[in-house]
Amino acid sequence: MSVRTLTINNIPVAIEEGATILEAAKEAGVTIPTLCHLEGVSDVGACRLCLVEVENINKLLPACVTQVTEEMVVHTNTPKLQEYRRMAVELIFAEGNHVCAICVANGNCELQDAAIQVGMDHTRFPYRFPDRHVDVSHSQFGIDHNRCILCTRCIRVCNEIEGAHVWDVAQRGENCYIASGLSQPWGEVEACTSCGKCVDACPTGAIFRKGTTSAEKQRDRAKLEFVVNAREKQEWTR
């Protein structure tokens, strides 16, 4: 396998061909903020938090889905990127209905973490206050679309790891939502094995265990990666 060499924030890195900038950055010890990226499943570039600047390329590129090339010169933390990242997080907050104070994920939410990471203290965009609903028809879990950021992690874990493919994106644009089955109540989707992987995958309080009250959602953030490693690399410990 051939190797590519590049620099990230002036740090030289060598990594195998086909790797993403995000993987190369990890190798170089550079942290890039992410939200829709989840170890163990494929990447889709949905959240735009991982945007980076590459010299001689006139647009910002999402690190999680951009492959490295030879002699690439990458910058991950320029003032321009900081501004765009902050804007991306602000837009996510303005898009849904996030009332952290009463949310199950309060204090254990990757969107909150992202807001802190990018230094967002308020959003400069008007809130949309969309009319979204809560589906608690499943016997164990619930989904509150108000808190969904459409990262599609639930879709990917359910499809790629559990193999049940309960979730899909329905509609488009501002009407997008995560649909279970054929846009049925979750409790009626026979394909669901009630494995709970989507609960662990969901970065926010959108998917939760029923009965959990505010700030009570517990997530095992590393569990999915462990499951994948166990299956693919036969690593049974962590």
Add this chain to the structure above:
Amino acid sequence: MTKKIVIDPVTRIEGHAKISIYLNDAGEVDDARFHVVEYRGFEKFCEGRPFTEMAGITARICGICPVSHLLAAAKTGDKILAVKIPPAAEKLRRLMNLGQITQSHALSFFHLSSPDWLLGWDSDPAKRNVFGLIAADPDLARAGIRLRQFGQTVIELLGAKKIHAAWAVPGGVRSPLSPGGVAWIRDRLPESRATVKMALDLFKNLMESLTTEIEQFGHFPSLFMGLVGKNGLWEHYGGQIRFSDSEGNILADGLSEDDYQDYLGEAVEKWSYLKFPYYKPLGYPDGIYRVGPLARVNICSHFGTPEADKELQEFRQRAGGVATSSFFYHYARLLEILAALERIEQLIDDPDITSQRVRANAGINQLEGIGVSEAPRGTLFHHYKVDENGLIQKVNLIIATGQNNLAMNKTVAQIAKHYIQGTEVTEGMLNRVEAGIRAFDPCLSCSTHAAGQMPLHVQLWGADGSILNEVYRN
């Protein structure tokens, strides 16, 4: 010519309100109204949410007594799950409520109300607050602040947060008290008790000089409502509803919260966002009743703890039986703090308090639930209807301040009649009208104005709608 005086906003109460005083042709006070002009619509925006979130949502109605909503919501949740919660959970919830009563009453007594009678009704309004109190009597002020802190810490030790701790959940509570918490409480109890004793002595000494206030500040017969335990024991969490009158006759007893709609009516007036609950058998507005410390102390037969029972005897002697002056709310608050501290002492000796078995799990087993609890300010009802999956369809909350609405209006009218002559509006008079309201410690929303004086705007209206006189206080 009919005139109208408006006091807007009322200071040193929780939230915003406005008072209008109507004068008749002779310049005498005809009537008074206490308006609640803020609309917060909590009941509406709970719709569609999972019922398990109700504790968290409703606790945010108020930053002063979130625990009360938390407990009422959790008790309503218990009903929807149709479970009997573990005994340890009930004791822990009780402990939190006692901490809440202590801190809330301490705030009302020391921070909000005592400046009036310790510094003087007509003293400089800029200094007539807790800071003025600190300057005038630092020991008392400090003791009061520490007593409130004690109550808040009890809440914090249980819920990990002083306010808005979503710790009580449908089915029980999230966690028990740690042995370290027990030790902390035990350590601070003697000091807290000494502070209440000091406050009681002080208040009793002052009572001689406050005879006018006792006479004029909402002194009228009414019914009293609250929870009582077995044999009329003072209650704050469980028990059943009792109504008694100013003569001490029990009108109704052993009522269940489930039937509240049978005995409580809710009238609506277009000049206030606050509903006007009344005792149905007597109709509106004759079914006026008061809730809160005064009501609980009046309706109970005993506290069940030695010190508080001794004080209760003296209270009844001084009041001449049932206390009908709203000024006695302050006195009743001190009794309740004492009783709360004595009960806390009993509870922390109970091994259950550190038990790990604190939460019952269940699904949706009832589509409707009504929960009740005694908030520091009075009886609080939560009523939810949910769908098959537990999403809220309908919410009704009956809050303490609402139930005192009629009595507060009557109090304002009584004080205004006594202190207002002609169109002259003095600062001391305004303060007395406000103080009448403050006796109820009304909690109108979630903001606290404990520190300092807020601007006051008074308008005097003629019958033709023109403003005759206007007074600003900054």
